Amino acid sequence: MPDVTSVALHTALDGLQARQRAIADNIANINTPHYTANKVAFEASLKRAVASGDARSAATSGITTAKSLEPTREDGNNVNLDEETISNISTGLSYQTVLSALNSKYSMLRTAMGRG
Numbered sequence: 001m002p003d004v005t006s007v008a009l010h011t012a013l014d015g016l017q018a019r020q021r022a023i024a025d026n027i028a029n030i031n032t033p034h035y036t037a038n039k040v041a042f043e044a045s046l047k048r049a050v051a052s053g054d055a056r057s058a059a060t061s062g063i064t065t066a067k068s069l070e071p072t073r074e075d076g077n078n079v080n081l082d083e084e085t086i087s088n089i090s091t092g093l094s095y096q097t098v099l100s101a102l103n104s105k106y107s108m109l110r111t112a113m114g115r116g
Helices: 004-028 043-052 055-059 081-112
Strands: 038-041 064-067
Touching (some): 038 043, 043 055
């Protein structure tokens, strides 16, 4: 049975990956009239799931995509390239951090099993 930490890290990777896809879609549609940017959220639900200590709860914590409520330009588009760029950098750094934590966890497990 998987532990809460491993499941939470995998879920975080899934959420960050979904956010990276949304950012890429937003940037690709920056000049599309009436396009509304997408925002991905998962951190709050994952935090609650981890706090509960239940691996199943952490695995099923929700990754939600919602339309941005930011004001639109005259063409009805609300993608802000500066915000998307910063979010992309932040998401990439978070992804690398979570992946590093997961790799460290697996390294410790290999060491504990005498295979490290």
